Amino acid sequence: MDNPLTRRKVLIIASAIDMILSGIVLLIYFGLFPVDISGWGIPRRVIGLVGGVWFAGALAVLVVQLTKTNISE
16 A cells, blocks of 8 residues: 555544444434434433534544644654
């Protein structure tokens, strides 16, 4: 491979995938994705909290990696 994946590229890819997955969790929480979460035995607010924190963390990592100007790898 001529162009190996750098740490920055891996973090960008991983945080983008995390944003997609946490977005799906939030869509389930808000009822926009047709999944019945009442049978899971987990309180609805916990699913919303986990999805929101997960999304915010992934967004923060993605923003930091995309706005980083010092590439010293």
